Amino acid sequence: MTGLKGKAVVAQSGGPTAVINASACGVIQTALRRRDVFTGVYGALNGILGVLQEELYDLGAEDPAQIDRLKRSPSSALGSCRHKLKDLKSSRRDYERILEVFKAHDVRYFFYIGGNDSMDTAAKLGRLAAEVDYEMIAIGVPKTIDNDLAYTDHSPGFGSVAKFNAASVMEAGRDTEALYTHDTTTVHEVMGRNAGWIAASCGLARRSDQEAPHIILLPEVPFIRERFVEKVRDCLAKYRCCFVVCGEGSKTPDGKYLGEAGGAFAKDAFGHTQLGGACDAVRAIIETDVGVKSRTNRAGTAQRAAMHFASRTDAEEAYLVGQKAVEAAMRGIGGKMVTIERTSDQPYRITTGLADLEKVANAERPLPKEYISEDGFAVTEAFRRYASPLVQGEAEIEIGADGLPVYARLARRLIGGKTGPYAVS
Amino acid sequence: MTGLKGKAVVAQSGGPTAVINASACGVIQTALRRRDVFTGVYGALNGILGVLQEELYDLGAEDPAQIDRLKRSPSSALGSCRHKLKDLKSSRRDYERILEVFKAHDVRYFFYIGGNDSMDTAAKLGRLAAEVDYEMIAIGVPKTIDNDLAYTDHSPGFGSVAKFNAASVMEAGRDTEALYTHDTTTVHEVMGRNAGWIAASCGLARRSDQEAPHIILLPEVPFIRERFVEKVRDCLAKYRCCFVVCGEGSKTPDGKYLGEAGGAFAKDAFGHTQLGGACDAVRAIIETDVGVKSRTNRAGTAQRAAMHFASRTDAEEAYLVGQKAVEAAMRGIGGKMVTIERTSDQPYRITTGLADLEKVANAERPLPKEYISEDGFAVTEAFRRYASPLVQGEAEIEIGADGLPVYARLARRLIGGKTGPYAVS
Numbered sequence: 001m002t003g004l005k006g007k008a009v010v011a012q013s014g015g016p017t018a019v020i021n022a023s024a025c026g027v028i029q030t031a032l033r034r035r036d037v038f039t040g041v042y043g044a045l046n047g048i049l050g051v052l053q054e055e056l057y058d059l060g061a062e063d064p065a066q067i068d069r070l071k072r073s074p075s076s077a078l079g080s081c082r083h084k085l086k087d088l089k090s091s092r093r094d095y096e097r098i099l100e101v102f103k104a105h106d107v108r109y110f111f112y113i114g115g116n117d118s119m120d121t122a123a124k125l126g127r128l129a130a131e132v133d134y135e136m137i138a139i140g141v142p143k144t145i146d147n148d149l150a151y152t153d154h155s156p157g158f159g160s161v162a163k164f165n166a167a168s169v170m171e172a173g174r175d176t177e178a179l180y181t182h183d184t185t186t187v188h189e190v191m192g193r194n195a196g197w198i199a200a201s202c203g204l205a206r207r208s209d210q211e212a213p214h215i216i217l218l219p220e221v222p223f224i225r226e227r228f229v230e231k232v233r234d235c236l237a238k239y240r241c242c243f244v245v246c247g248e249g250s251k252t253p254d255g256k257y258l259g260e261a262g263g264a265f266a267k268d269a270f271g272h273t274q275l276g277g278a279c280d281a282v283r284a285i286i287e288t289d290v291g292v293k294s295r296t297n298r299a300g301t302a303q304r305a306a307m308h309f310a311s312r313t314d315a316e317e318a319y320l321v322g323q324k325a326v327e328a329a330m331r332g333i334g335g336k337m338v339t340i341e342r343t344s345d346q347p348y349r350i351t352t353g354l355a356d357l358e359k360v361a362n363a364e365r366p367l368p369k370e371y372i373s374e375d376g377f378a379v380t381e382a383f384r385r386y387a388s389p390l391v392q393g394e395a396e397i398e399i400g401a402d403g404l405p406v407y408a409r410l411a412r413r414l415i416g417g418k419t420g421p422y423a424v425s
Numbered sequence: 426m427t428g429l430k431g432k433a434v435v436a437q438s439g440g441p442t443a444v445i446n447a448s449a450c451g452v453i454q455t456a457l458r459r460r461d462v463f464t465g466v467y468g469a470l471n472g473i474l475g476v477l478q479e480e481l482y483d484l485g486a487e488d489p490a491q492i493d494r495l496k497r498s499p500s501s502a503l504g505s506c507r508h509k510l511k512d513l514k515s516s517r518r519d520y521e522r523i524l525e526v527f528k529a530h531d532v533r534y535f536f537y538i539g540g541n542d543s544m545d546t547a548a549k550l551g552r553l554a555a556e557v558d559y560e561m562i563a564i565g566v567p568k569t570i571d572n573d574l575a576y577t578d579h580s581p582g583f584g585s586v587a588k589f590n591a592a593s594v595m596e597a598g599r600d601t602e603a604l605y606t607h608d609t610t611t612v613h614e615v616m617g618r619n620a621g622w623i624a625a626s627c628g629l630a631r632r633s634d635q636e637a638p639h640i641i642l643l644p645e646v647p648f649i650r651e652r653f654v655e656k657v658r659d660c661l662a663k664y665r666c667c668f669v670v671c672g673e674g675s676k677t678p679d680g681k682y683l684g685e686a687g688g689a690f691a692k693d694a695f696g697h698t699q700l701g702g703a704c705d706a707v708r709a710i711i712e713t714d715v716g717v718k719s720r721t722n723r724a725g726t727a728q729r730a731a732m733h734f735a736s737r738t739d740a741e742e743a744y745l746v747g748q749k750a751v752e753a754a755m756r757g758i759g760g761k762m763v764t765i766e767r768t769s770d771q772p773y774r775i776t777t778g779l780a781d782l783e784k785v786a787n788a789e790r791p792l793p794k795e796y797i798s799e800d801g802f803a804v805t806e807a808f809r810r811y812a813s814p815l816v817q818g819e820a821e822i823e824i825g826a827d828g829l830p831v832y833a834r835l836a837r838r839l840i841g842g843k844t845g846p847y848a849v850s
Contacts, residue, residue: 015604016599016600016603049606073599075600076604077603079603079606080604081606082607083606163829167830168727168731171443171727171731171830172725174441174498175440175499175726176726177500178441178501179441179505181474181508182507204827207825295726296725297724297725298722298725299593299724300613300720301597301611302593302600305596305597306596307596308592308734388827388828391827393828394824402629402813402816403736403816403817404630
């Protein structure tokens with residue numbers, strides 16, 4: 001306990017996940033129990049934009065049942081954004097504005113749930129506050145389906161997208177298998193712009209060689225057309241069908257995304273440029289070079305919000321890191337992000353730790369080499385040992401009388417503004 | 426009881442579903458209990474192709490646990506095909522070949538699980554058998570995610586794809602809502618080439634006006650660009666985001682699929698032709714005419730195989746129609762398809778009936794007008810009353826130690842051939 005009393009602001013940033021609300025719930029419920037420290041717990045509407053525009057609402061005034069339901073609700077119920085603040089020099093006006101709003105409401109704690117960019121914003125905000133002698137604690141809560149945050153064993157959000165995608169690949173793989181006399185190949189695109197963690201996780205679906213996915217395209221492994229085509233032919237000969245998982249961030253050897261480079265590939269096939277995603281480019285290659293029909297699947301945003309088959313492990317850890325962020329803040333710890341440290345694979349055990357926000361902000365974590373098979377088209381046993389515990393258990397959801405999930409909805413009634421309007425740069 | 430003894434062949438045809446294996450299980454388990462009637466129960470590898478090529482296997486020799494697991498396994502475990510036999514005149518050789526194989530193995534019962542085309546094949550086969558005085562019973566078991574089979578209240582497979590897609594739309598809709606400051610619109614494409622039942626079912630996700638889907642594009646309602654654009658603008662003004670569900674079979678007023686016509690639309694936007702699906706064409710229109718960024722989701726084959734969130738009602742009915750087919754066959758009834766007749770909406774009650782295969786084969790059932798809202802962009806309360814009972818309950822699945830579903834796999838050891846090779850026409 002530091003004696004620092006004041007309001008807390010909780011914000012969510014970047015792409016939603018199945019469990020980012022569970023993290024928010026962990027922060028909110030833990031903070032609301034400590035009114036002696038937190039004189040109010042506010043939500044920022046749409047991440048840092050809500051702070052800049054002074055669009056705040058009182059989470060203590062929300063229905064506690066809806067707050068609790070956040071544990072079982074996907075997407076970012078507080079509202080999210082992709083607004084990136086630059087460095088303290090060029091975006092100084094914005095950082096000062098944030099402090100202006102915080103001071104006006106006596107906000108002394110800032111909990112930012114997000115990825116690298118959010119950690120960067122939180123770090124810089126903390127630095128400026130120290131510079132101008134405004135006592136406040138900024139702390140980060142990790143969130144990303146991409147699992148590319150460094151200094152943490154994994155990030156909440158990844159286990160759930162991994163579980164849903166692996167199950168989908170298993171199911172769509174059975175579909176391809178059953179209809180191989182008609183459509184022999186399927187290209188199934190999954191998210192992951194910069195790292196192949198999500199694509200790799202689909203490899204969990206493959207319990208035996210004959211099962212999907214037969215080929216995984218990872219951003220970490222340059223896509224060489226000839227090698228890929230040979231591998232597809234090989235799969236068709238062996239299994240009579242071929243199921244390809246394609247990470248959206250897969251690139252050509254000269255660093256172009258397949259989705260963008262697709263034009264060049266597709267031109268060969270159809271004489272005009274391709275606009276779709278990576279899966280469309282890969283399909284064009286299969287149809288041209290191998291000469292078999294191919295289908296494409298791309299769940300898009302539905303994959304990262306797929307709470308209906310989220311990982312219980314992931315949902316519980318997401319709550320935990322939110323709770324730990326509040327506990328750390330109460331001990332006076334700022335400038336840090338809560339991390340997950342694995343202490344044992346089997347049985348799976350974790351503890352939480354803390355990492356410097358600045359370090360986290362400036363690092364990325366691609367899929368390590370030891371998780372990628374020699375030919376680059378599959379994952380290793382080491383990856384399975386890493387990823388398998390993260391998809392364990394099914395997160396609880398509520399089902400309504402209409403047979404569909406019931407997810408939280410917050411009232412988000414904005415509190416009165418104490419500052420003037422602000423034009424976000 | 427008719428006294429007709431002999432072997433039974435079970436076959437699956439067309440696109441897989443989450444519950445077509447449950448129907449197969451209903452047929453197999455019911456038939457295997459009556460060895461006094463069925464001297465053997467064979468599976469045909471890949472539908473009618475397996476019969477033509479005499480690729481049959483003994484379902485009685487399979488592990489009973491795997492047979493039982495079919496109830497909880499998606500896709501077509503017997504193997505499927507899209508091989509369509511023409512009329513008795515032009516495809517006579519094929520029909521005679523089927524009878525040749527059936528005679529060689531003393532097959533007296535044929536259970537064909539599929540849609541219109543399969544019902545057509547079964548009907549014609551039955552007719553030829555009567556013509557040549559080969560005593561046999563051909564009976565149909567309905568299956569289609571498209572729900573466009575006539576003479577039945579609904580078809581097994583629909584309830585599950587409806588449940589999964591509605592949940593996905595609910596989840597992806599929350600995602601769009603949370604990130605409206607960055608991506609305001611999402612186009613979510615679902616299956617249904619000829620009928621809008623699946624697209625309509627996504628409307629179940631919309632419990633209040635502000636929730637997704639804000640617009641549904643149905644094949645039954647001609648797509649008029651200007652009206653659509655106006656509706657998108659309207660949604661953006663009201664809800665600050667717009668979530669569009671697009672049935673893959675949506676068409677322009679002159680009857681072109683949006684996916685194909687997409688070229689024309691996309692050319693306006695980017696100067697070249699569009700290759701993707703309907704969602705890509707719709708996205709191009711939104712980005713050009715409305716001027717906002719749009720995302721696209723298209724789960725593809727993963728939606729129809731999504732056993733991990735299938736409807737329990739659907740799975741149970743799928744089993745039931747399989748069982749009823751065997752019971753009808755034992756009463757000597759051939760040339761029919763088992764139907765589902767709804768006797769009450771609330772509480773939901775059904776019974777099964779029988780319809781002539783020929784009638785079913787030659788009919789289609791588009792979404793009726795009373796299920797479509799006046800402006801054509803939504804569904805009515807009448808549709809909700811119809812569809813809601815079909816998505817009730819979650820089908821049971823098994824989860825392995827790796828946290829992922831465990832689905833059936835049959836050994837499918839082919840029995841020896843008794844006829845010569847055959848070249849399928």
